[in-house]
Amino acid sequence: MYQRRRARVLLAVLVLVALVLVTVDFRTDGKDGQGPLGWARGALSSVLGPVQEGLATIVRPIGNAVETFSDVFELRAENERLRARLQALEARRVSYDDVARQNDELRALLDLQSAGDMESVAARVIDLGSSNFDWTITLDVGSNDGVERDMVVINGDGLVGRVIQVTNSHARVLLAIDPNFGAPGRVARNAEAGPITGAGGKPLVFAPFDPEADIEAGDEIVTSQYSNSSFPSGIPIGTVEEPGSPGGLLTRQVTVRPFVDFSRLDVVLVVLENPDRPIFPDRLPPDLPFNPPLIGPDPTDTPSVSETPSDPFAQPSEAQEQP
Amino acid sequence: MIGRILVVTLVLVTTALMQTSLVPFLALGGYRPDLLLLVTIAFALRDGLLPGLRIGFAAGLLSDLLRNQSPVGLTALVFVGVVYAIGIARPYLATDSLTAPLLLASIGTLLGVGGYGVLGSVMGETPFSFDTIIQASIVSAVYATLLAPFVFAAVRFLTSQFPVETAPRPS
Numbered sequence: 001m002y003q004r005r006r007a008r009v010l011l012a013v014l015v016l017v018a019l020v021l022v023t024v025d026f027r028t029d030g031k032d033g034q035g036p037l038g039w040a041r042g043a044l045s046s047v048l049g050p051v052q053e054g055l056a057t058i059v060r061p062i063g064n065a066v067e068t069f070s071d072v073f074e075l076r077a078e079n080e081r082l083r084a085r086l087q088a089l090e091a092r093r094v095s096y097d098d099v100a101r102q103n104d105e106l107r108a109l110l111d112l113q114s115a116g117d118m119e120s121v122a123a124r125v126i127d128l129g130s131s132n133f134d135w136t137i138t139l140d141v142g143s144n145d146g147v148e149r150d151m152v153v154i155n156g157d158g159l160v161g162r163v164i165q166v167t168n169s170h171a172r173v174l175l176a177i178d179p180n181f182g183a184p185g186r187v188a189r190n191a192e193a194g195p196i197t198g199a200g201g202k203p204l205v206f207a208p209f210d211p212e213a214d215i216e217a218g219d220e221i222v223t224s225q226y227s228n229s230s231f232p233s234g235i236p237i238g239t240v241e242e243p244g245s246p247g248g249l250l251t252r253q254v255t256v257r258p259f260v261d262f263s264r265l266d267v268v269l270v271v272l273e274n275p276d277r278p279i280f281p282d283r284l285p286p287d288l289p290f291n292p293p294l295i296g297p298d299p300t301d302t303p304s305v306s307e308t309p310s311d312p313f314a315q316p317s318e319a320q321e322q323p
Numbered sequence: 324m325i326g327r328i329l330v331v332t333l334v335l336v337t338t339a340l341m342q343t344s345l346v347p348f349l350a351l352g353g354y355r356p357d358l359l360l361l362v363t364i365a366f367a368l369r370d371g372l373l374p375g376l377r378i379g380f381a382a383g384l385l386s387d388l389l390r391n392q393s394p395v396g397l398t399a400l401v402f403v404g405v406v407y408a409i410g411i412a413r414p415y416l417a418t419d420s421l422t423a424p425l426l427l428a429s430i431g432t433l434l435g436v437g438g439y440g441v442l443g444s445v446m447g448e449t450p451f452s453f454d455t456i457i458q459a460s461i462v463s464a465v466y467a468t469l470l471a472p473f474v475f476a477a478v479r480f481l482t483s484q485f486p487v488e489t490a491p492r493p494s
Contacts, residue, residue: 011407
């Protein structure tokens with residue numbers, strides 16, 4: 001009886017402490033690496049990082065062997081699928097060289113940066129996440145290698161995620177399948193744009209701005225650079241699995257199967273571009289200042305607003321302050 | 324006493340490291356077993372309510388600090404709840420029963436992972452879908468049942484080497 005009463009008191013104390021921690025973490029933005037609990041997360045990551053690096057080296061071959069064994073049964077089907085795909089691509093390749101040359105020339109004319117020009121740093125995955133509800137990985141590169149928060153992470157298959165926490169030697173990456181992840185996307189075939197978000201263990205969800213857009217199963221979705229986002233344009237994300245029905249709804253949900261196999265990440269690239277905070281209306285930090293694009297003459301010099309063109313899609317000028 | 328604290332800390336840290344490096348390869352449909360929760364359940368079944376609560380809180384906190392998208396304290400809250408439920412059920416189990424601990428491991432994991440999903444949806448920024456919570460709970464519970472004999476055997480060995488010191492009862 002005495003034991004039971006002590007247990008109840010201890011339970012009450014521990015529940016109270018846990019609730020206080022939850023509140024403190026919320027209030028101090030610990031999720032973004034700030035406040036005492038954000039610091040504790042970073043400290044634990046720094047302490048366990050070297051051990052995890054060592055473990056990854058040992059465990060990776062074992063994991064690969066297990067996966068290879070389970071793959072044996074799927075190899076025949078995979079082989080047939082790839083042969084069919086190869087034939088389709090061979091047919092397309094004929095015109096590719098010409099189109100690529102044209103693309104290079106046009107890009108040069110427009111002074112656009114292509115995905116191949118991006119400066120990046122290679123990183124090994126040392127931690128594949130600990131929970132069923134937290135789709136993150138840890139990389140063996142950090143601020144010492146030039147990695148910053150919000151940088152984009154890719155691999156040979158396409159978009160992997162976005163850096164959310166950086167210590168000196170390690171970086172934690174939010175995978176594209178996490179429900180908190182969002183990126184600007186577009187259909188490669190017809191440039192229909194819209195945000196693409198993660199949905200946990202399920203395929204990604206693409207919500208085209210135009211619900212009536214012509215989207216078919218098998219269409220490729222790539223990243224887009226609209227709305228001043230930190231995502232370089234043209235990184236492959238995935239293929240449309242179910243185009244959804246356009247009828248009558250304000251938003252359309254298109255499910256997208258990602259190209260990247262998130263359970264087998266090993267070596268990835270962190271794109272060392274200057275990251276801006278991802279701009280999504282529902283994910284804007286509350287203290288973000290409102291900076292309308294300054295187009296034409298600076299309104300502080302010329303008070304007449306009527307001359308300012310109101311093109312919402314025009315690129316912001318260099319005078320605009322980054323949030 | 325200090326030896327036991329060190330051993331339990333080492334067990335929890337090792338389990339956390341395995342959870343982030345080895346366990347992801349066991350993922351089934353993207354969902355993976357929760358080793359830290361299973362170790363917590365094993366300690367709660369072996370050592371009883373009071374030590375179980377302390378270990379559960381520590382394991383939950385460690386698990387929290389390894390996650391990024393949910394507030395610190397949430398897993399600790401869930402683990403403490405699971406340990407309390409197991410502590411309540413423990414006196415009613417036959418001591419030599421083999422199936423009862425397995426059943427408790429799977430029900431405890433089901434409640435723990437499901438409870439975390441629900442609480443995370445309420446307290447976190449983005450709610451998890453109902454399907455995700457159900458699937459994660461079921462996969463984790465099945466894995467817990469499969470892994471429980473090994474984890475329980477390891478914990479039984481450790482607790483026999485480093486038993487809980489029972490405090491004298493007040494007269």
